[in-house]
Amino acid sequence: MAVVAPEDATVEPVAARTLVPRPRRRRRGSLTERITLNLVVGVVAALLAFVLAAALLADRRETTTVAVARDRIAAGTPLTSDLVTSQEVTTDTGFAETLLPFERVGDGALVATRTIQGGEPLMRSAVGDAGTAVPRRVMSIPLDAAQAANGAVGVGDQVDVIVTSREGEARYVLSAAQVVDRSGDGSSGGLVGGTSGSDLVISVEVDEVQALELASAIETGSITVVRSTGVAAADGGPGG
Known part of the structure; x- marks a missing residue:
């Protein structure tokens, strides 16, 4: 049996549902989109600062302090701190191990075994213990300039000395001898060339023989x- 609603009954309108849009999640950009110029500059600056600091620390580790003669030091002279100055050299220098550390010079316990020129770094081979080292002797040779490469021989040079007998026989007297002093033309040191007469005297290191x-x-x-x-x-010829 059908049910019929009464004619006077009122029908309540149904309110329309309001659709609220769901918030969209913001999509994160890719890594390349998120890297800004400021970020890149900051990273590079930090890396450069690190590299610079590491280089400075490495340089400090790789240097050593050696002794350098202030002025000429004659063979046999006890070495004291007032005769030398300090200078830093990098330890990767090929001859660094042959140089005398600055801290070893002080109370005269070491002596120069050969003449050391001013400004010359002290070699370990050029010094010895004061009680046992035998310093080199120094001997002068009077010459005409023409007998010595026209006078072009200076302090610090290496020379050979040849003697020719009256019979015309020549032989070496010295070989690779070190010139430690010279005088000529009224001055000491330097070069003298083109002069005449017995105007040149050079001093070389020798042993007793x-x-x-x-x-x-x-x-x-x-x-x-x-x-x-x-x-x-x-x-x-005998070595110098």
Whole structure:
């Protein structure tokens, strides 16, 4: 049986549902989109600061302090702090291990075994214990400039000395001897060339045997001095 609603009944309107849009989630950009110029500059600056700091620390670790002669130090002179100054060199320098550390110079416990020129770094081989080291002797040779490469021989050079007898026989008296002083033309040191007469005197380092050989050669023969700086010691003569 059908049910019929009464005619006077009122029908309540149904309110329309309001649709609220759901918030959209913001999509994160890719990594390349999120990296800004300021971020890149900041990272690079930090890396540069790190590299610079590491380099500075590395330089400090890789240097050593060595002794350098203030002025000329004669063979046999006790080494004291007032005769040298300090200088830093990098430890990767090829000859760094042959140099004398600055801290070893002080109370005269070491002596120079050969003449050391002013400004020259002290080599370990150029010093020895004061009680046991035997310093080199120094001997002078009077010459005409023409007998010594026209006078082009200076302090610090290496020379060979040849004696020629009256019979014309020549032999080496010294080979690779170090020139530690010179005088000529009224001055000491430097170069003298083109002068005449016995105007040049050079001083070389010798041992006791070489000193006797050289003295005999000066008295009995004609002396020729050969500048041999940078050349290996000559065969047939005692080393300097």
